Amino acid sequence: MERTPLFQLDHVSVTYRRGALTHQEVRAVDDFSLDIFDDETVGVVGETGSGKSTIAKVLTRLENPTRGRVFYKGREMKSLSAKSLFNFRSEVQLVFQDPYESLFPRHNVRKTLEVPLRLHRGGGKAPSDSDVAELLDLVELDRSILEKYPRELSGGMRQRLSIARALAVHPKFVILDEPVSMLDMSIRAGILNLLMRLKKDEGISYMYITHDLASAKFICDKMVIMYLGKIIEAGASGQVLDRPAHPYTMLLLDSIFDLKRPGQLLELPEREELESSMSLPRGCHFHPRCPYATDECTVTPPAMTTLDGSHAAACYHPLQESRSGSRSH
Numbered sequence: 001m002e003r004t005p006l007f008q009l010d011h012v013s014v015t016y017r018r019g020a021l022t023h024q025e026v027r028a029v030d031d032f033s034l035d036i037f038d039d040e041t042v043g044v045v046g047e048t049g050s051g052k053s054t055i056a057k058v059l060t061r062l063e064n065p066t067r068g069r070v071f072y073k074g075r076e077m078k079s080l081s082a083k084s085l086f087n088f089r090s091e092v093q094l095v096f097q098d099p100y101e102s103l104f105p106r107h108n109v110r111k112t113l114e115v116p117l118r119l120h121r122g123g124g125k126a127p128s129d130s131d132v133a134e135l136l137d138l139v140e141l142d143r144s145i146l147e148k149y150p151r152e153l154s155g156g157m158r159q160r161l162s163i164a165r166a167l168a169v170h171p172k173f174v175i176l177d178e179p180v181s182m183l184d185m186s187i188r189a190g191i192l193n194l195l196m197r198l199k200k201d202e203g204i205s206y207m208y209i210t211h212d213l214a215s216a217k218f219i220c221d222k223m224v225i226m227y228l229g230k231i232i233e234a235g236a237s238g239q240v241l242d243r244p245a246h247p248y249t250m251l252l253l254d255s256i257f258d259l260k261r262p263g264q265l266l267e268l269p270e271r272e273e274l275e276s277s278m279s280l281p282r283g284c285h286f287h288p289r290c291p292y293a294t295d296e297c298t299v300t301p302p303a304m305t306t307l308d309g310s311h312a313a314a315c316y317h318p319l320q321e322s323r324s325g326s327r328s329h
């Protein structure tokens with residue numbers, strides 16, 4: 001029998017209106033389709049403004065799709081019953097990028113964790129100190145910080161506290177929106193290791209949102225690469241990273257692994273104004289930056305085409321060889 005995905009995004013688009021007088025439209029997400037199963041960690045990778053946080057908002061009902069539909073466990077999100085919604089709120093949690101803004105400054109550590117612990121039990125008796133302490137243990141924070149306030153904690157400790165707060169309701173799926181990008185390099189690895197441990201020991205899956213392919217590789221089973229609101233490549237992490245098919249994915253990889261092999265990828269022009277989501281290029285959104293663009297790329301957006309199993313890319317001229325071997329076109 002076919003499994004029902006935890007989330008199913010079906011041709012989702014989100015358009016924001018900007019400017020009361022000009023009625024400018026920003027197409028933040030454009031025809032985004034993705035199935036997410038409850039035992040997989042999916043990375044959403046793309047540059048700033050590509051629509052990653054908008055996807056997180058759609059999945060947590062902070063934003064409604066302008067077009068398309070979102071299903072949670074097979075039911076359309078907008079018609080979830082009150083009971084399903086209560087379950088949804090404990091099963092799916094969101095951790096934000098900025099641990100400085102996402103914690104309530106007047107709540108100390110104890111209170112920060114007590115509130116969701118109590119909610120999860122449907123109100124009533126306050127959680128015991130040992131319930132709170134167990135959560136601190138889970139994210140490897142010392143129990144001695146119970147009475148401290150967010151301002152007294154370091155960035156890394158705050159992010160661990162944000163993660164503990166999300167875990168208080170025993171979620172199955174946690175959406176992590178750039179969880180380490182505001183932290184010092186030196187403490188990123190510790191948080192990523194913690195997330196990996198929680199994935200293994202607690203059976204939690206993630207949507208891991210990032211602009212950094214290296215960290216996505218570390219944590220994700222599969223990934224989607226976004227460019228100006230669209231998925232341009234998707235597949236198992238190994239497939240996407242070892243055999244990138246879309247020139248944009250290749251560009252991301254080169255900027256990370258710094259492959260300076262001569263003749264591999266042409267110098268790409270800087271991102272230009274015309275590419276902002278407000279005035280998207282016709283055809284493939286990436287064509288103004290793409291060294292391989294031909295006439296057809298400027299007219300009709302390429303559809304996602306399967307390359308190998310779950311590996312797919314939206315490109316008329318996908319790269320064909322593995323990164324380790326020679327590449328052809």
Ligand SMILES: Nc1ncnc2c1ncn2[C@@H]1O[C@H](COP(=O)(O)OP(=O)(O)OP(=O)(O)O)[C@@H](O)[C@H]1O
Nearest residue numbers: 016017018026028047048049050051052053054277
């Ligand atoms: N509330 C809003 N009103 C108007 N435009 C918005 C709104 N939220 C997002 N946008 C626009 O939608 C596009 C996608 O934004 P989004 O925040 O989803 O991108 P992102 O990939 O998360 O970027 P970043 O890496 O900077 O966090 C951007 O052009 C952004 O300016």
Ligand SMILES: [Mg+2]
Nearest residue numbers: 052053054177
């Ligand atoms: Mg964002």
